[in-house]
Amino acid sequence: MVQRVAVVGGGSSGLVCIKVCVDEGLEPVCFESTDDIGGLWKFKDSTEPERSSIYRSLVVNTSKEMMCFSDFPMPAAYPNYMHNSQLLQYFRLYAEHFDLLKYINFQTTVKSVTQRPDFSVSGQWDVVTINRDGEEERHVFDGVLVCSGHYTHPVLPLSDFPGHETFSGKCFHSWDYKDADTCRGKRVVVVGIGNSGGDIAAEISRSAEKTFLSTRQGAWVIGRMSSNGLPLDMTAITRLNNILMQLIPKTLVNWAAERVLNQKYDHRLYGLQPRHRLLDKKPLINDDLPGRILQGALVMKPNLKGFNGSGVVFEDGTVEENIDAVVFCTGYNGNFPFLPPALSDGSKGELTLYKRLFPPSLQHPTLAVMGLFQTKGPIIPVVEMQARWAVKVFTGLSRLPSKEKMLAVIESERKRNMKSYSCPRQAALQVDYIPLLDFMADEVGVRPNFLRLLLRDPLLWVKVFCGPCTPYQYRLTGPGQWAGARQAILSQWERVAQPFRTRAIPEPEKTLSVLFSPWLLTFGGTVIMAVLLSKNEAVPVVQGAAQTLDRCTIFLKDIWS
Ligand SMILES: Cc1cc2nc3c(=O)[nH]c(=O)nc-3n(C[C@H](O)[C@H](O)[C@H](O)COP(=O)(O)OP(=O)(O)OC[C@H]3O[C@@H](n4cnc5c(N)ncnc54)[C@H](O)[C@@H]3O)c2cc1C
Ligand SMILES: *[C@@H]1O[C@H](CO)[C@@H](O)[C@H](O)[C@H]1NC(C)=O
Ligand SMILES: *[C@@H]1O[C@H](CO)[C@@H](O)[C@H](O)[C@H]1NC(C)=O
Numbered sequence: 001m002v003q004r005v006a007v008v009g010g011g012s013s014g015l016v017c018i019k020v021c022v023d024e025g026l027e028p029v030c031f032e033s034t035d036d037i038g039g040l041w042k043f044k045d046s047t048e049p050e051r052s053s054i055y056r057s058l059v060v061n062t063s064k065e066m067m068c069f070s071d072f073p074m075p076a077a078y079p080n081y082m083h084n085s086q087l088l089q090y091f092r093l094y095a096e097h098f099d100l101l102k103y104i105n106f107q108t109t110v111k112s113v114t115q116r117p118d119f120s121v122s123g124q125w126d127v128v129t130i131n132r133d134g135e136e137e138r139h140v141f142d143g144v145l146v147c148s149g150h151y152t153h154p155v156l157p158l159s160d161f162p163g164h165e166t167f168s169g170k171c172f173h174s175w176d177y178k179d180a181d182t183c184r185g186k187r188v189v190v191v192g193i194g195n196s197g198g199d200i201a202a203e204i205s206r207s208a209e210k211t212f213l214s215t216r217q218g219a220w221v222i223g224r225m226s227s228n229g230l231p232l233d234m235t236a237i238t239r240l241n242n243i244l245m246q247l248i249p250k251t252l253v254n255w256a257a258e259r260v261l262n263q264k265y266d267h268r269l270y271g272l273q274p275r276h277r278l279l280d281k282k283p284l285i286n287d288d289l290p291g292r293i294l295q296g297a298l299v300m301k302p303n304l305k306g307f308n309g310s311g312v313v314f315e316d317g318t319v320e321e322n323i324d325a326v327v328f329c330t331g332y333n334g335n336f337p338f339l340p341p342a343l344s345d346g347s348k349g350e351l352t353l354y355k356r357l358f359p360p361s362l363q364h365p366t367l368a369v370m371g372l373f374q375t376k377g378p379i380i381p382v383v384e385m386q387a388r389w390a391v392k393v394f395t396g397l398s399r400l401p402s403k404e405k406m407l408a409v410i411e412s413e414r415k416r417n418m419k420s421y422s423c424p425r426q427a428a429l430q431v432d433y434i435p436l437l438d439f440m441a442d443e444v445g446v447r448p449n450f451l452r453l454l455l456r457d458p459l460l461w462v463k464v465f466c467g468p469c470t471p472y473q474y475r476l477t478g479p480g481q482w483a484g485a486r487q488a489i490l491s492q493w494e495r496v497a498q499p500f501r502t503r504a505i506p507e508p509e510k511t512l513s514v515l516f517s518p519w520l521l522t523f524g525g526t527v528i529m530a531v532l533l534s535k536n537e538a539v540p541v542v543q544g545a546a547q548t549l550d551r552c553t554i555f556l557k558d559i560w561s
Contacts, residue, residue: 002142002366002394003027006127007103008110008338011039012091013147013370013383016069018100020387021145023480024395029139031129033109037095038088039149047176052151056179057203058084061195061224061285063231065492067378069094070471071482076498080231081224107132110338113144113367123364143394145387146369150334151175157330163307167326174200174329180207186324188212189312191304193219193284197329202288204327205297212312212320213289216303218274220261220283221290231496232285234468237377242434242469254278265290271300280420282376282430334372343367352410355439356431357386358393360406365393374426377433381471388480389440398443434469446478463489 010032021028040052064074116124154175174196190201193215205211226235254277267273292298303315356373368390392398417427441447454461475482
């Protein structure tokens with residue numbers, strides 16, 4: 001019988017793991033090496049080795065309705081994309097609401113997690129911790145949830161660049177970057193166009209004399225804002241879109257979406273255009289970058305080649321002289337020094353994980369690694385579902401396939417991703433947001449049944465199917481069902497609107513709003529399109545469209561009543 005579960009780390013993943021364990025009647029014991037919750041999101045003015053570090057201005061890149069825990073919507077007044085301090089505040093509210101703090105041992109670091117000698121029978125783990133007085137303690141656990149994060153070991157590839165030993169400027173990693181104060185009036189090169197690279201380059205360009213952003217690959221840059229100023233992820237991550245994406249050829253979607261993006265700012269003109277297509281990789285989420293390029297404060301450059309005195313040399317042979325600092329936004333290595341070396345493969349300590357969660361080599365699946373993946377959606381709801389599934393597997397209510405089967409799945413998923421990501425490590429990390437959530441939800445028994453939903457609650461069905469795939473969807477049925485889930489879904493757009501209501505503007509008159517109703521717009525659009533497409537065929541096309549629309553209306557009326 002699995003009873004006691006060790007939770008390594010008290011960041012957002014650790015918190016939700018504690019809660020899920022309690023929900024399932026297990027006894028969680030969380031170890032957190034710092035003196036507070038929040039992990040990554042607890043901003044500090046200085047860095048400490050082996051700890052994550054964020055910059056002062058960091059704002060989330062996923063919106064509040066999409067990134068919250070599934071049974072705890074964010075306060076309605078929160079902005080849709082919040083500052084890091086506000087997200088930390090949300091974690092505090094969550095911990096308080098579910099009374100999670102009492103399970104956390106602060107200033108206690110997990111030193112090692114090893115299989116017990118009788119692991120083949122018991123599936124238990126020896127966990128050694130070091131407490132605040134530096135004393136070692138030994139514990140026995142039935143299960144382990146690893147929530148230690150993976151933004152702790154920055155990759156600084158200095159040795160790849162000749163001349164760095166004699167470079168007169170300063171070189172540092174984005175891990176060391178807090179704000180642009182030290183860059184005032186300087187000439188700075190930022191290397192790498194990940195989310196951090198984009199943010200940091202745009203921020204530095206506001207105080208530096210000149211900022212150069214060097215990128216090997218380029219990137220598709222999208223803002224947080226979708227049409228009507230709504231959160232991008234809420235309009236993009238829907239079940240309907242997910243199905244459409246499978247039906248419509250990928251090249252067509254790429255072509256259309258890239259056109260829309262380029263209409264805002266031509267990626268080729270702006271020096272941003274990557275070789276890959278839009279859907280191949282995670283786009284860069286950044287609202288400021290194009291504007292900074294337009295104003296000339298930020299200058300795009302190709303890949304860094306090396307250094308020469310105070311100059312920085314790029315691969316196209318150009319040299320930027322008198323550079324004061326180079327910021328490497330070159331990412332992190334995953335690192336789990338406390339785990340048995342047998343679990344990681346290769347020299348870089350990478351973990352092979354089934355569905356990005358379970359090491360396939362264990363005789364008993366009583367250890368899971370949370371949050372070690374990349375996706376085009378928010379991380380937190382996926383980690384929550386990982387916790388719900390892991391606990392089901394620990395307690396034997398859900399079973400994993402054989403080791404061979406798991407390895408085969410890992411390999412085929414990696415192979416598929418290699419088409420977009422040439423680096424095997426990156427390829428292994430990528431997961432598809434809704435498909436992975438649904439897969440795990442199936443295992444847990446909480447995936448919404450759409451046919452039943454359609455028949456019983458058509459209004460909710462429309463919201464769940466056509467609207468944003470918000471985490472509340474996984475609390476509608478099954479174990480862990482939450483009575484507030486339905487209402488949370490019905491009121492999600494209300495919470496999106498709330499923070500904007502700071503200046504009352506009277507509602508438009510009804511007649512006008514009818515004119516602009518979605519039905520009429522769709523109908524009007526169809527008519528105009530048909531006429532434009534072909535004047536000869538316009539009549540049948542319009543008739544067909546009208547019929548379809550009619551049928552839809554009747555259908556909707558039917559299910560409503
Ligand atoms: C710059 C940046 C921006 C991001 N923005 C977003 C975003 O907008 N939306 C989103 O969904 N995700 C975002 N993410 C991803 C983010 O990693 C996740 O959202 C999530 O918060 C990670 O939480 P975690 O608990 O897994 O890890 P962390 O927050 O890193 O927490 C790990 C905790 O474990 C503790 N710990 C580590 N080792 C030990 C040990 N041996 N013993 C005891 N304790 C230990 C650490 O002290 C820490 O408190 C971002 C990441 C970065 C780096
Ligand atoms: C948000 O930023 C983090 C940190 O760079 C990144 O890992 C994550 O993938 C980004 N999220 C999205 C949806 O792009
Ligand atoms: C470095 O700069 C000096 C002077 O500008 C130049 O003569 C030399 O060729 C450069 N070296 C390299 C390797 O580019």
